[in-house]
Amino acid sequence: MTNTLHRSGDADSFRDDYVIFAIPARSNNPENTLPALRRFLEIAIEYKPVNLGDARNGGALRPSRSLSPLNHWWRDSSMNYQAVLDGLTHPTTCSAVFDNPTAAEDFLKRIKEEDLGLSVNISTSIDGAEQCCNHACIPRHSVGY
Numbered sequence: 001m002t003n004t005l006h007r008s009g010d011a012d013s014f015r016d017d018y019v020i021f022a023i024p025a026r027s028n029n030p031e032n033t034l035p036a037l038r039r040f041l042e043i044a045i046e047y048k049p050v051n052l053g054d055a056r057n058g059g060a061l062r063p064s065r066s067l068s069p070l071n072h073w074w075r076d077s078s079m080n081y082q083a084v085l086d087g088l089t090h091p092t093t094c095s096a097v098f099d100n101p102t103a104a105e106d107f108l109k110r111i112k113e114e115d116l117g118l119s120v121n122i123s124t125s126i127d128g129a130e131q132c133c134n135h136a137c138i139p140r141h142s143v144g145y
Helices: 030-046 081-087 101-114 126-135
Strands: 018-023 051-054 094-098 119-123
Touching (some): 030 051, 030 094, 030 101, 101 119
Antiparallel strands (some): 018 094, 051 094
């Protein structure tokens, strides 16, 4: 597994976890960064992620001041992808989470084709990352153990 999946268990226990990050470079040109990050998120939505978000505002399942312990069972758990897109006002790390290997692979391939100028990191099993990279014709350049 790679950086965000710090947990115990065998590889089969996280075989359907794919977190794909877009990380902008620090630059003097943030006006190009926001459209690229927004495009990354828009493309992710096409591939039906289980969640997506950014490091400043969080994910598509938004908090509410009206929550109580009982809301755990009755809360609307629909994803508000538009709130994530609307909240993206500053360069930050964005991510899309998939539970479907094919969707993750196809999304990564599409991101490569779009050439958004963002650094992309995949957090999953090493085998899963290797499969995503192979599908997108990207040579894997590093791995963390």
